[in-house]
Amino acid sequence: MVALNLPTMDGTVEPFMLSNPRDFSARGTRPAGNLPRIAYSAAHVVADPLADCDPWLDTAIDWDATIDYRRHIWSLGLGVAEAMDTAQRGMGLDWPSSLELIRRSVDAARDFNGKALVACGVGTDHIAPDPSLTIDDVIRAYEEQAEAVEAAGGRIILMASRALAAVANSPDDYVKVYSRILGQLKEPAILHWLGEMFDPALKGYWGSEDHMATMKTCLEVINANAAKIDGIKISLLDDRKEILMRRQLPDGVLMYTGDDFNYPDLIAGDDHGYSHALLGIFDAIAPAASAALQAMARQDMQTFHDILAPTVPLSRHIFKAPTRFYKTGVVFMAWLNGHQKHFTMVGGQQSSRSLPHLSEIFRLADAAGLLRDPDLSAVRMKTLLNIHGLEG
Numbered sequence: 001m002v003a004l005n006l007p008t009m010d011g012t013v014e015p016f017m018l019s020n021p022r023d024f025s026a027r028g029t030r031p032a033g034n035l036p037r038i039a040y041s042a043a044h045v046v047a048d049p050l051a052d053c054d055p056w057l058d059t060a061i062d063w064d065a066t067i068d069y070r071r072h073i074w075s076l077g078l079g080v081a082e083a084m085d086t087a088q089r090g091m092g093l094d095w096p097s098s099l100e101l102i103r104r105s106v107d108a109a110r111d112f113n114g115k116a117l118v119a120c121g122v123g124t125d126h127i128a129p130d131p132s133l134t135i136d137d138v139i140r141a142y143e144e145q146a147e148a149v150e151a152a153g154g155r156i157i158l159m160a161s162r163a164l165a166a167v168a169n170s171p172d173d174y175v176k177v178y179s180r181i182l183g184q185l186k187e188p189a190i191l192h193w194l195g196e197m198f199d200p201a202l203k204g205y206w207g208s209e210d211h212m213a214t215m216k217t218c219l220e221v222i223n224a225n226a227a228k229i230d231g232i233k234i235s236l237l238d239d240r241k242e243i244l245m246r247r248q249l250p251d252g253v254l255m256y257t258g259d260d261f262n263y264p265d266l267i268a269g270d271d272h273g274y275s276h277a278l279l280g281i282f283d284a285i286a287p288a289a290s291a292a293l294q295a296m297a298r299q300d301m302q303t304f305h306d307i308l309a310p311t312v313p314l315s316r317h318i319f320k321a322p323t324r325f326y327k328t329g330v331v332f333m334a335w336l337n338g339h340q341k342h343f344t345m346v347g348g349q350q351s352s353r354s355l356p357h358l359s360e361i362f363r364l365a366d367a368a369g370l371l372r373d374p375d376l377s378a379v380r381m382k383t384l385l386n387i388h389g390l391e392g
Contacts, residue, residue: 002378006359022369024287040079041282042086055348059097076290079117086280092347095126120154129166156189162201171207171217188230195236197323233278264308281315284333314364325352
């Protein structure tokens with residue numbers, strides 16, 4: 001067994017012994033369309049550490065490693081939610097790089113003969129949020145990105161807009177913007193209600209800081225435009241609100257859980273329905289997510305829960321407040337598991353979490369059986385400890 005010394009959350013250091021990884025590969029694979037739930041992983045990007053740039057200001061991506069990771073997700077039967085907040089959209093990934101990422105991802109998905117799901121984020125992040133903007137400015141910004149993504153062959157996830165949040169004066173402004181954009185789209189889109197815990201600039205989205213009031217506005221948009229909406233992903237980290245909204249959706253409009261705290265039960269569902277998945281944590285736990293859904297396809301719900309239950313403490317830790325920094329934990333997991341050669345992020349975001357926080361991710365990932373090569377993971381963790389002045 002592999003051992004090393006890890007910092008704790010209280011500032012001490014204690015020995016830790018790695019366990020054997022869980023074998024998820026033997027459970028078989030199904031094409032994404034044959035899984036009992038639609039399951040998208042919001043995927044991260046791999047930075048190019050050799051690029052001569054200013055990481056806080058410039059975007060430099062290792063395109064080969066980034067697309068290779070999407071191939072890994074597709075190979076597990078999961079879909080890719082592209083250029084979303086997990087890809088550091090608005091936190092290091094700019095719009096030109098996002099569009100290039102979308103084009104490359106859509107192109108790579110064609111190698112899977114129509115069995116690779118990919119949906120792409122459309123927002124307004126190429127214009128700076130400013131009270132001097134108008135609602136028409138926001139509409140034009142959405143239109144520009146939607147047109148570019150449709151031209152690239154991508155299906156659309158209509159992301160929340162910081163610019164809209166900055167200029168909207170009432171719920172009616174949200175209704176106007178969303179109705180205008182949805183009416184122009186070629187195919188039904190997925191709406192994304194991203195809570196303020198993920199992005200403080202979105203506080204009061206849909207016209208109120210009261211989620212119950214804003215839910216009514218969002219449902220008004222959905223009911224008025226149901227034919228142009230595939231579903232809605234809500235990321236409020238509150239399962240009760242998701243279930244309440246899920247039960248009010250019109251026929252044919254799906255709920256995609258974005259709840260990285262409560263996803264197993266929301267996906268499993270209840271007597272009144274269930275949620276599909278569009279989750280950032282599925283990037284970090286992709287093999288477990290795939291294996292759990294394979295078990296569900298066999299109607300083996302005991303195994304479904306046995307696989308996912310140990311991942312929940314890991315996810316809750318990765319997504320702990322300030323939640324917007326969860327991307328660091330996701331990329332850290334990819335590095336530990338050998339999906340990239342370094343722990344460097346666009347925007348320099350690898351520095352947004354502490355060494356004790358990352359050490360706890362290591363422990364929890366081990367407990368969930370997610371460190372597929374303990375020797376490699378230990379070597380990389382020791383490298384990180386050495387950088388911070390610890391022997392490991």
